[in-house]
Amino acid sequence: MKFFIDTANLDQIRQANELGILDGVTTNPSLMAKEGIKGVAAIRQHYKDICNIVDGDVSAEVLSCDFESMIKEGEELAALDEKIVVKVPCTKDGIRAVKYFTDNGIRTNCTLIFSVGQALLAAKAGATYVSPFVGRLDDISSDGVALVAQIVDVFRTYGYETQVLAASIRSTQHIIQCLEVGADVATCPLNPILGLLNHPLTDRGLETFMKDAAKMNQ
């Protein structure tokens, strides 16, 4: 399973990248706004900065909702760097845009996926990735991981090459559950990624090893 970090924060992207396990980055308008990025020039520069840090796919989301504007924006984003994957919402115009980008050699991440039907349309349009939102489904007493599992099953049954990118991941448990149901990618904030390291037996074992190492160094 590939690991993407879900943030527009350059420091956190660097930290995850330094671990040597990072396969890419996803952003969205909320994450970009959180970093205080304003205006076209600043947005483009920020995506270039992200691409300069990470060796992998970088999802950059369009800010418009109508087909023509999404195409214009997506083409401009894709021209910034070959790592850019254009992120498009799963709407009628969004699916048309995914198909247009696919036909023109631009990779896409179809986002805001909350049902198998939406994922199916995105796959048929040729999306590189679909992003089911796990945490947001859990937030409304639905089962986000079950949706990931359903989409993985359908794509494998019918041979779609679209990768299932589990998004809106909130915990290490979400990451493990998505791994178990066969998600191709999990995109997560830094904390759940670092949380995978935590185990009290590792801490206790290391403490003992370090005490014994000190004895040998005397």
Ligand code: G3P
């Ligand atoms: O990639 C989508 C993701 O950022 C949404 O996460 O936590 O806002 O539901 P969240």
